[in-house]
Ligand SMILES: C=CC1=C(C)c2cc3[nH]c(cc4nc(cc5[nH]c(cc1n2)c(C)c5CCC(=O)O)C(CCC(=O)O)=C4C)c(C)c3C=C
Ligand SMILES: [Fe+2]
């Protein structure tokens with residue numbers, strides 16, 4: 025059998041559709057050890073995520089990590105699980121729905137907005153298959169990671185490329201590689217901080233915590249660290265902060281190797297012990313709240329800061345469904361869609377194929 029799937033027939037005169045595909049990391053289907061095991065197995069076997077030689081990593085992953093971590097992680101997910109599921113999935117789905125509305129899709133049947141997860145469901149491949157059935161000819165892929173990293177953004181590119189390789193008649197394709205310095209994104213972050221301060225007063229320090237990566241990624245030329253620094257600087261400028269008003273830190277260290285520094289939790293413990301009474305923590309690298317923000321920062325890091333001597337800890341939520349963020353996303357998407365000319369391919373293919381098939385019957 026051919027590795028290339030047959031093309032679904034397209035109707036002559038059907039709209040030539042463009043699709044926007046929002047992609048986030050993925051999350052378990054349930055806060056249970058078995059769901060976590062499935063999720064972690066797929067996630068941690070991705071060579072973009074863990075760059076250890078495969079045979080060695082297979083033994084560590086299957087012999088140790090997948091036996092110990094699922095139950096521990098499931099207990100953490102259980103603390104933050106929402107009525108409609110995992111926060112990452114709930115917010116990503118809502119963002120896609122809101123973006124659809126903000127792009128004025130109601131009057132434009134040719135524009136499709138959908139979402140997918142790199143790991144778990146709905147998979148990128150299943151959504152691209154659906155696009156095919158719906159007559160989509162152009163796809164703009166938007167990994168929801170403001171800062172590019174090979175382990176996240178390029179992994180989305182890999183998955184889309186794998187699907188393209190199997191396609192007989194692939195769509196045109198664009199990616200938004202990063203938006204770490206986009207004025208709309210920075211403006212929405214700054215507005216969220218200002219609103220928090222208007223309601224709660226100001227902290228002694230604002231801590232901007234980004235997801236970590238192995239330090240080796242920086243040495244090998246991954247721009248992630250530098251993009252985090254730039255986001256942090258632009259946010260500080262937008263808030264008119266002085267250098268000692270804020271800190272940029274990295275969270276979620278995994279394994280024994282050195283990761284990007286300074287680490288979030290030890291930094292919070294140090295400033296708490298050093299007499300800083302109040303910190304506010306924001307996680308600008310996550311556009312949707314998830315385990316890493318709601319559990320690791322808002323619960324674990326809070327407890328660590330308070331027990332080291334700190335007095336007050338505020339977590340500032342991710343952009344989630346904020347209208348200024350959805351507007352920023354709409355502008356970003358519109359800019360990347362602009363100047364993408366419609367092709368005549370669908371009509372030609374539909375007409376000629378119908379004629380050819382008709383002639384054979
Ligand atoms: C093994 C290494 C990991 C790398 C490298 C990594 C990079 C990375 N991750 C995110 C965003 C998220 N990570 C999330 C969860 C999560 N991350 C890792 C490991 C690595 N991440 C694990 C094992 C987990 C699962 C939870 C756990 O068991 O601790 C999430 C949250 C998912 C959710 O369901 O809520 C996000 C989002 C980025 C941006 C990044 C590199 C820059
Ligand atoms: Fe992660």
Ligand SMILES: [Fe+2]
Pocket residue numbers: 276315316320
């Ligand atoms: Fe974590």
